[in-house]
Amino acid sequence: MARKIVITSGKGGVGKTTVTANLGTKLANLGFRVLLVDTDIGLNNLDVVMGVENKVMFDILDIINGKCRAKQALVQDCHHPSLFILPAPNSDSDSLITAGNLLETLSTLEHFFDYILLDCPAGLDNGFHRAVYCANEAIVVVTPHISSIRDAGKVVARLANYPLSSVKLVVNRVRGDMLMTGDSIAVERIIDLLGTNILGVVPDDDAISALSAIGAIPSGTTSSRAFAILAENLHTGTKKIFDCTYRYRGIAGTIRRNLKRRI
Ligand SMILES: Nc1ncnc2c1ncn2[C@@H]1O[C@H](COP(=O)(O)OP(=O)(O)OP(=O)(O)O)[C@@H](O)[C@H]1O
Numbered sequence: 001m002a003r004k005i006v007i008t009s010g011k012g013g014v015g016k017t018t019v020t021a022n023l024g025t026k027l028a029n030l031g032f033r034v035l036l037v038d039t040d041i042g043l044n045n046l047d048v049v050m051g052v053e054n055k056v057m058f059d060i061l062d063i064i065n066g067k068c069r070a071k072q073a074l075v076q077d078c079h080h081p082s083l084f085i086l087p088a089p090n091s092d093s094d095s096l097i098t099a100g101n102l103l104e105t106l107s108t109l110e111h112f113f114d115y116i117l118l119d120c121p122a123g124l125d126n127g128f129h130r131a132v133y134c135a136n137e138a139i140v141v142v143t144p145h146i147s148s149i150r151d152a153g154k155v156v157a158r159l160a161n162y163p164l165s166s167v168k169l170v171v172n173r174v175r176g177d178m179l180m181t182g183d184s185i186a187v188e189r190i191i192d193l194l195g196t197n198i199l200g201v202v203p204d205d206d207a208i209s210a211l212s213a214i215g216a217i218p219s220g221t222t223s224s225r226a227f228a229i230l231a232e233n234l235h236t237g238t239k240k241i242f243d244c245t246y247r248y249r250g251i252a253g254t255i256r257r258n259l260k261r262r263i
């Protein structure tokens, strides 16, 4: 039976879809059968980030309406045979898909997977409820910005209303150079403010935005290594934290930091 994990944040644009796509890819690299579910109805882009947009034939609404079987709507990833995407409808059909509908759909699929990651929409309304209702665990994505931390706090409080076995933070877009100069809120401070355990940190990495535009997942970059640690922590329960500052230490690191500051 799959572990069903919702990736949520409250605030929009902090990296939920990015974490879903990259973490899912790393779990598939480890040999697990992984399903990524786009629950961002109408504003869906997981298929684009995963580079399978042109392979989408059916979506969640088609399954609910009986136009196809659940397995027919799954899109296999181009690089990992054990990684699948369940797309959301493009149309504004939010009111047509209830939490119960989605849960029923996933119940027909969960036996085939080790992990089901649910990419949640921003906000705390119907879309949030629908995704969280179907999950057993939650990952709250937060960036080192006060508005993101505030929204993550509201999400953590709201998640307490659901019977989740675990709620953990991923601190995304951490700038190692700014941590070194004290210009960014420290990860430990974010953990303290939110009173929630951490799953891991992901550095700010230009490769993510550059590659997501062409539907590719970075490999061999700093963020790729951080996502590999995230997957390991998730599966084995280890508590390794990627060091975002290592590139900015020593003489070469100081030069790199100064260059970044000038850009
Ligand atoms: N660690 C990172 N480094 C650099 N860019 C990142 C990182 N994480 C996310 N991004 C970029 O930030 C933007 C928003 O990311 P993403 O779409 O994953 O956020 P989201 O929370 O899913 O947004 P929404 O709430 O709209 O669904 C994208 O352009 C993405 O490439």
Ligand SMILES: [Mg+2]
Pocket (backbone or CB within 6 Å): 016, 017, 018, 040, 119, 120
């Ligand atoms: Mg998203």
